[in-house]
Amino acid sequence: MQVNPYLFYNGNCEEALKYYQKALGAQIEAMMPYGDGPADMPVPADWKTKIMHARITVDGEVLMASDATPGDYHQPQGMSVALAVEDPADAERRFNALAEGGTVRMPFGKTFFSNGFGMCVDRFGIPWMVNCPKEDM
Incomplete structure (x- = not known):
């Protein structure tokens, strides 16, 4: 079993992961935009380039992330x-x-x-x- 943090962003996931790449030496292993989902998946037109799922590693440790769907983002609390x-x-x-x-x-x-x-x-x-x-x- 593996336990990994899954981070949600408010529309700036790609920018954040690219920053972690520079700041932490993270390796971006996967980054799938909402627009690559099934054709019948309801996605606002301006959200198609936002990140549906991403995976990075920092010194071999995995973090996963995505942009929260519109209206579902909440500032992280109670964790670091x-x-x-x-x-x-x-x-x-x-x-x-x-x-x-x-x-x-x-x-x-x-x-x-x-x-x-x-x-x-x-x-x-x-x-x-x-x-x-x-x-x-």
Whole structure:
């Protein structure tokens, strides 16, 4: 069994995934627009280029995503995508890239449990936690 986060966006999924490609080194493995669905699937004309399903990997870990159907998007709450990064400088670089244009909830820095930890919401509305865990954690 595999458990993977599935992220929903408000019409900017493709832009977000291309940003993660640049900022995190993500690999975009699949990106299917709504227009590629069955001909009888009701899709507004301006939504045909929006993403129905996508799959990316970040350092081998899978994230899936899509644009929520019109009127169904809700800002994510009660969750964060967590990145564990071994090198503190790399963790801080990734945190800063995710926080750029977004909101920092906890600035990246050393904590009692981590060589570096920070929390942010990226410019696309996705909450992230970036952690560089101490060896004994």
